[in-house]
Amino acid sequence: MLQRVAQWLWVHLTGVVLAFTLISSLFFLTRAPSLKVGPVRWALLYAISGGQSVFRYPIHIVSLKTENRYLRSQLLLKVINETELRELRAENERLREMIAFTRDRDLELLAARVLSHDVEIPPTSIVIDVGTSAGVAPFDAVVSARGLVGRCDESPTWNRSIVRLLTDPGIRTSVMVQNPARPMGILRWNGAEMHIDNIAQELPVAVGETILTSGLGGIFPPGLHVGVVDSVREDPHALFKDVIMKPSARLYRLEEVFVVRVHRDSASIGQQEGHNAVGR
Incomplete structure (x- = not known):
């Protein structure tokens, strides 16, 4: 029985530590400030804020990757549009030459x-x-x-x-x-x-x-x-x-x-x- 409890604690160690940290922080935050409890309370608050940064980091990475994919797609669309625009300009120039040619020739x-x-x-x-x-x-x-x-x-x-x-x-x-x-x-x-x-x-x-x-x-x-x-x-x-x-x-x-x-x-x-x- 004790072995199973130990295995469960080892597997869920991160969750247990986080839960303990949250409960402890709530306890110290609800207590009246004192010279003895104050430093511990501030240490726990610092640890919690650091933990929040750690959890926010993967979310930030995912957001950056999504934004990067979006910017790449927009850049590709811009390149395609510029290429099509150059082709249209070249075709327009050729058609102008052809129109001028037909005006100057009495041919069918x-x-x-x-x-x-x-x-x-x-x-x-x-x-x-x-x-x-x-x-x-x-x-x-x-x-x-x-x-x-x-x-x-x-x-x-x-x-x-x-x-x-x-x-x-x-x-x-x-x-x-x-x-x-x-x-x-x-x-x-x-x-x-x-x-x-x-x-x-x-x-x-x-x-x-x-x-x-x-x-x-x-x-x-x-x-x-x-x-x-x-x-x-x-x-x-x-x-x-x-x-x-x-x-x-x-x-x-x-x-x-x-x-x-x-x-x-x-x-x-x-x-x-x-x-x-x-x-x-």
Whole structure:
């Protein structure tokens, strides 16, 4: 029996001590102050106040952890909101460029959003969210607010179209240099640079001059901005200049584009395809 009582006291030692302290403190607090009891009473009061601090400490820790989690969540929400705001500002700027582009062009344009790029570096094709249901046809030119991007593939679907970019080695584009001599050539991607072939040595071409589509071949309408001359390499023993062009469109990070809808006949398409095959 005594062993059980001892075990119970050991297990509940903290509670017993606390109860004893409270009872003792109440006893001394209700007694009249005296020189002998006063110091003991103040010692007990000090012990009780210290015990209260000890019991308040875990509660304070829990409160701090809760507040910390709340502040972290608020900080995360702020970061997310700022990121979304930056994205909206960037999209707004792109849309402003697109609106300005449509105002300056007498073309039938269909706005489209880029859904994906291929895995090539640089990308050679993109997928856009419009197709035959919106009037997209094979070989329709695709532009951004900055310049020519490429053309639609031969087989658009109901609500999707694959666009072959200027960086596709199979794409050939008839272009001209915007200067009084109007030199014309064939634009192609060689895997590293944009080359303009077939410009005769005697024709003037200067760095920084604008490159436009010529309209020959029936695929790309004339006058679309393509890029600027980046360098001109001349070989006195060659028949043609080696002209390198820097594209105006950001082919690496396209997000919104326009499909240029042009009514063309099958003869012009066949002519352009034959022209492309010769240039390959």
